[in-house]
Amino acid sequence: MNGYDPVLLSRILTELTLTVHIIYATIGVGVPLMIAIAQWVGIRKNDMHYILLARRWTRGFVITVAVGVVTGTAIGLQLSLLWPNFMQLAGQVISLPLFMETFAFFFEAIFLGIYLYTWDRFKNQKKHLLLLIPVAIGSSASAMFITMVNAFMNTPQGFELKNGELVNIDPIVAMFNPAMPTKVAHVLATSYMTSAFVLASIAAWHLWKGNRHIYHRKALHLTMKTAFIFSVASALVGDLSGKFLAEYQPEKLAAAEWHFETSSHAPLILFGTLEEDNEVKYALEIPYALSILAHNHPAAVVTGLNDIPEDERPPLYIHYLFDMMVTIGVFLMVVAAVYWLGSIFRWKWTAKNWFFGLLVAGGPLAMIAIEAGWYLAEVGRQPWILRGYMKTAEGATTSAHVDTMLVLFCLLYIVLVIASATVLIRMFRRNPVERELEERANRGEVAP
Amino acid sequence: MTLEVIGISVLWLFLFGYIIVASIDFGAGFFSVYSHWANQQHILHRIIQRYLSPVWEVTNVFLVFFFVGIVGFFPKTAYYYGSILLVPASIAIVLLAIRGSYYAFHTYGETERNWYLLAYGLTGLFIPASLSIVLTISEGGFVEESAAGVALDYGKLFASPLSWSVVLLSVTSVLYISAVFLTYYADAAGDEQARALLRRYALLWSGPTMLSALLIIYQLRYHNPEHYDNLWNVAWMLVISFLFFVITVWLLGRQRRFGWAFIALLFQYAFAFYAYGISHYPYLLYPYLTIYDGFTNETMAMALIVAFIAGLLLLIPSLYLLMRLFLFNKAYVKGKWEGGKG
Known part of the structure; x- marks a missing residue:
């Protein structure tokens, strides 16, 4: 094949997916915390401005979550589609946090659905705020679990390699590898920081x-x-x-x-x-x-x-x-x-x-x-995909169609990024703060 | 029971869950778009929106669960299926992405775009079609293994009558499952107009699902005789499945007990799906991969099972709360309680 290089193309496609996904994932981890802070301040000060802030952020947040979910599904599958050899090896040691990530996300998704549709259902705003806590915990926990997998790629442990076979596997030791504490803490802190900015x-x-x-x-x-x-x-x-x-490292x-x-x-x-x-x-x-x-x-x-x-x-x-x-x-x-x-x-x-x-x-x-x-x-981390054990080139697929898929996903991400941005802009333009404040004031909500 | 069997049973249960909730979602999307096009939007739109709104994200997670779980329990599937499914799975991802994002943009962003609406409805049929290809591939005969790796023979796959029968079954099932559920839902909401229309759809699609299922069994005899023979060992499950099918159609015909009609449908699909799965045993991919040679180590399997049980203890109460607040909340279902969206 003339210049067709599935390893390079797989790397580009993975980079592309992650570049897009990380924007929405960072917002997905950080913004629930910000919403919770705003709603809490609003309840404490009995100030409708903060409550409205939480409401409006939530509305925007749902749009970004949707793109985060679909790009997250994409990377989840691409791990196996583009790096089948890597997943076959690493899957034996590190699938536990991947599996737990799905649970954390499931938990978050359920409560986000509930939170979103119950704004005026409770007399007591605090009860509504309680529903947001599982959302914030779920999103931060999924970031933690997925970062554990990434940390494992940098400092793999919890197994031994004997004659090409993995033996003495300990999934817990693999999860709590040396890269894990700093990586997880850095991912969480920067997500909260970036979302706030x-x-x-x-x-x-x-x-x-x-x-x-x-x-x-x-x-x-x-x-x-x-x-x-x-x-x-x-x-x-x-x-x-x-x-x-x-x-x-x-x-x-x-x-x-x-x-x-x-x-x-x-x-x-x-x-x-x-x-x-x-x-x-x-x-x-x-x-x-x-x-x-x-x-x-x-x-x-x-x-x-x-x-x-x-x-x-x-x-x-x-x-x-x-x-x-x-x-x-x-x-x-x-x-x-x-x-x-x-x-x-x-x-x-x-x-x-x-x-x-x-x-x-x-x-x-x-x-x-x-x-x-x-x-x-x-x-x-290059040239390693699993530092010390597997080089990136050994992990990739040999499929003949990675180039076409790269084009396909390029188009998809362009559509998703542009569409989500336009939807967000239009949503808030159409419903400016001043008008919403007036409507709420008429209903008797107060702002000191 | 060996750990291998426990693992695959759990995964099979999740796949079954996905097939049911996703079918409801996909079919609802299709009916909603069809009714828009046929100027009957006023009848179906509200009932479908009310059901879909709080649950759309949950549907997707079932699928993610399945594929993360299968790579966890059977890491070799990552190698075999990962290598051969690049194109079909990528297409499915793109379709799922368009569908999921459209839904959120439309519902929360309140944007209206006709071409996007069309895409939403059509993806509801294309996604099950593209995902069902995986089941066809698992029957063997489409995959070649060489020193360079494993590759999928697309020509053979597209020329195979079996793959088209599976596609047919997946599409008709989506419409049938969805129509039966929404009939029940419309009935619970007291919306007689919607119920009548959806009941008609349900009856319309009941026959085609059964025919395409029979077609698959017939073609399996030639495509994979080993699987076909094994299917006879669980023929009793297929008979029970058929009896439940008759119950659903009978209840729909009598226009009563729509909830029971849907429950009978669940049993119909569960028996058929497990009969298929059990007769497929022990192969994950004919003839290359069985659940025994693809299995992960014992420590990981135990860890996954423990995580799974702990996860369920967390999720079941949460799902129960979601259902109580929305799906089975009388005031919500009847639309008396609309306010609340942020």
Whole structure:
């Protein structure tokens, strides 16, 4: 076959599905928590603005959940369709969390259906809020289970390989592998952070356009505070992830940091470009920072790429992905901190239009950081699909039709992304906040 | 009972569950679009919307359960079926995606697009058709294994009368199961106009399902004699299944006890489905893969079974709550309680 490469095509198709799915999955994990916070604040303060906020977020959330469900079904099946050899091997050890993920999602789906249709059915709003808790638990638990599987691909354990057969299998040990704690914590914290920034973007957008309604101010305040808390959490877990990598996956850290020679007192390289024969140009070097990131000590020895066999080194471009993720993360944390300080000390400039403009960019930026982070995690594991046991090329399908399927799924995702965006925009344009507030005020709901 | 048999029985139960709930959903979508086109929308639309709204996501999960479960219990299926199903399963995913997203966009986003509505109705028939292909493939004769891997012979598959009979059975069953359930649902809602129309559909599709089932049995004799012979060992199950079929049609004809008519239908399909499954034993894919050589290790199997039981303990009360609040809530079914959507 002329240039037909099922391995490369399978990789592209998997990347494509995950790129789309992660947007909706991140929202799916983070937004239920935000809705719960808004509804809870609304009940506590007896303020209809927050209740309405929860209502409107829920309406938008359902649309994103729908796309999350269908793209999630796609990736679930594509694991077996595109990587049959990998699933045949890994399935023997790691199917338990995959199975549990389905239960968690089932649980979430049932209660989301109930929550959605019971807004006015209970006299006591608190009872309605209770129905949201299983939704939030279910979505976070499914993120946890699926991330366990991904962690297992990075640091597989819980089995032994003897004569090509897997023996002494322990599914629990496989689930609680070394990559699991930092990965799960990072996925959850960044999902909450990103969802908060995305919702903050919407509020900031209205303020930026000149609509200074108190509803949008309250929305921005609530989301930015939450975003700040989870940005700090994400950064802390990110630091722990560095230490995890240094110990268990040094090649990923070394490639991401362009750390070519094993050495002590290692500096952290930020930005820069890579010239021929691995010369780094235009970079910002922070002395000792890599040693600190890796082992909490400025003099610690950090493994370089020279200690990794040549055919097991990840591609070096992951450094740019690392830069992107970290820069955006830190930038957003600072912006959220400034916003909070501004609201405490009543600074004038944080209520200016240009600052709102900056906040509008926060949501999309956070989403870009999520994508960069996942690309870093996945490309950084190459050439392995199951680190140390199976190379990506060995896991792929041999089917002759991956190219056609790639085109098919491209079209599907274009339709889904455009359609979901238009539906969301139209839904909220048609029913602006002001009109809904007026209707609710007429029915006797109160806002202080 | 061996762990292998427990595993496949659990999975078979989930597949049965999916076939029933998905058929109701797919058929309802088709009837809803058909009635739109035939200008009878006013009769069916409300009753179908009220049923589908809170449950659409749940349907999909049954399918995900099945395929995650089968890879868990029988990892070798990932290799065999994963390799050969790339095209049919991808098509099914695309159709499911269009259908699921349309439903959410339409119901919650309140958008109206005619071509999308058409796609929604048609996917209701195409999805079962594309999924049922898997059952045909499992009968063997369409798959070749070589040093390069396993591959599906599309020419043979499309030329086989057996595959078309299976497609026919899946499509007619979708319409029949759905019509019987919705007849009962309309009756519970006290909507006589809708009930009369749906009862007509149910009776209309009852005969074709039985005929296509007989056609499959007849063709199996030539396509897979081993399976056909095994089917005779469980002939008594097929007879019971047929008796339940007669009960459903009789009740529908007498225009009474629509709930019992649907329950009889459940038993009819359960007996037929299990007769098919038991006679298929021990093969997952003729002649390459049996449940014994494809099975996972004992530790994982036990872990999966424990997780399964724990999961059910969590899900059954939740499903019960969902049903009490919506499907079997008199006020909700009758449409007295419409308000509430966010």
